[in-house]
Amino acid sequence: MNVKLTDAAREAGVGYGTASRAISGRGSVDAATRDKVLAAAEKLGYRTNAMARALRENKTRTVGLIVPGIINKFYTESATVLQDELDKSGYQLVVSTTGNDAEKERRAIESMLNRQVDAVVHAPVNPQAKFPKGFKVVELNRRSDLNRPTVTSDDATGLKELALHILDQGYRDIGIIVGPAELSTARDRKAGFINALETEATQRGIREELRFRVVHSRYSPTGGYEAFAEFRNDLPQIVVPLSTQLTLGVLKATQENGIKISDDLALACYGVAEWLAVWGPGITVFAPDLPAMGAAAATQVLTLLDAAPLPENHLSIPGQLIVRGTTPKV
Structure with missing residues (x-):
């Protein structure tokens, strides 16, 4: 049986538009209604047709993440929150690593562009690393010389x-x-x-x-x-x-x-x-x-994807000094 979104909307007792916003995560829907729509979709076995949706919107609904490595906790924590926040808006994260090598970074950027990702969150190695003019890029932790939107630690x-x-x-x-x-x-x-x-x-x-x-x-x-x-x-x-x-x-x-x-x-x-x-x-x-930095990067990139102006181009996230036993008084 080919279950359609209209079937899920009817099962939940809501309109098509409400059901669409609830399942996509985009737009205003209260939590109770969203839960009801998602429960109806699960009951009927409704699945979104990601390819058709991408064609309609002229988007792949993917965001690239280019970082030095995924073993480093500095990036895994930020990436986890970034994925969670993007997922709420119907985007998936595609990850590539550079090993802090400018040539690997160039190939990673080329790969992301070939995949036609909608935007990239990037920890730059080469301060002049290039993307096509108008391409949506948010820099995480590091900043280039190109005055792109950035999220860094204070x-x-x-x-x-x-x-x-x-x-x-x-x-x-x-x-x-x-x-x-x-x-x-x-x-x-x-x-x-x-x-x-x-x-x-x-x-x-x-x-x-x-x-x-x-x-x-x-x-x-x-x-x-x-x-x-x-x-x-x-x-x-x-x-x-x-x-x-x-x-x-x-x-x-x-x-x-x-x-x-x-x-x-x-x-x-x-x-x-x-x-x-x-x-x-x-x-x-x-x-x-790091979690706050990942969440801020998600907010920045989603704002760019919505073609909305950024309230701030450069976000600096406060951290915390933690004093322990390795700095006793002299």
């Missing part, structure tokens, strides 16, 4: 709070590990953290006491491990890797070299992972709000 505020905490605890010799200089996340985190350190140290009259060293590396445990070698023969009081992946590498390096956190070396970092709370005495961290 790292400036969060890293300022982290810097103040480190100075409050008495640390003056600080080792900083950041990602590749060509990525906006690395540049922004480095600038925000160092500016906060220098400004606050000047205000406190301790600028001459402040010493910090910065090492750039790949966003990976191997990158963190290799970067820590720069400090091994001249340990700072505290090391601050500005990503969770970098932190994993630092922990491996300190373990191999018999360096005890927090006795020999204090540690604070940037990122989100459950193990940060349970490793040793717990690691002090500035944690971006």
